[in-house]
Amino acid sequence: xxxxxxxxxxxxxxxxxxxxxxxxxxxxxxxxxxxxxxxxxxxxxxxxxxxxxxxxxxxxxxxxxxxxxxxxxxxxxxxxxxxxxxxxxxxxxxxxxxxxxxxxxxxxxxxxxxxx
Numbered sequence: 001x002x003x004x005x006x007x008x009x010x011x012x013x014x015x016x017x018x019x020x021x022x023x024x025x026x027x028x029x030x031x032x033x034x035x036x037x038x039x040x041x042x043x044x045x046x047x048x049x050x051x052x053x054x055x056x057x058x059x060x061x062x063x064x065x066x067x068x069x070x071x072x073x074x075x076x077x078x079x080x081x082x083x084x085x086x087x088x089x090x091x092x093x094x095x096x097x098x099x100x101x102x103x104x105x106x107x108x109x110x111x112x113x114x115x116x
Contacts, residue, residue, distance in 0.1 A: 006034075008098065015096040033103055043107035044074070051111040059115055067114030075108030 001023075005011050015029070033039060052066070059066045 012096040012098040015098070019096075031101070031103065033105070036105065039105040040107060043105050044109065047107045047109045048072075048111065051109055052113075055111065055113045059113075062115075064115040067116050070112040070114055072112075073110040075110070 003014065003018075005014055055066050
């Protein structure tokens with residue numbers, strides 16, 4: 001079964017309710033982005049800008065100019081939830097604790113430039 005919850009404040013409640021109603025095995029809980037393609041495109045744009053800046057620095061050190069792009073290879077997209085685990089306490093009640101975190105979106109590119 002798959003459940004999508006957009007209200008983070010209700011995630012712990014829903015996990016607790018499913019467990020109370022017999023769902024005692026959980027294969028995984030995943031936190032993802034709804035519009036991950038837009039964030040990944042932004043990460044790709046930044047990766048290309050960084051590649052160009054690094055190529056410029058290397059070219060300047062070598063006494064040459066950076067030309068046009070000869071080829072670009074895209075690395076695998078990365079979406080990594082960064083978890084913060086809650087510490088159990090007496091005032092947690094019966095609800096499963098879930099706290100907000102961050103999802104890191106990364107992109108890697110390998111770029112070959114012409115030099116001259």
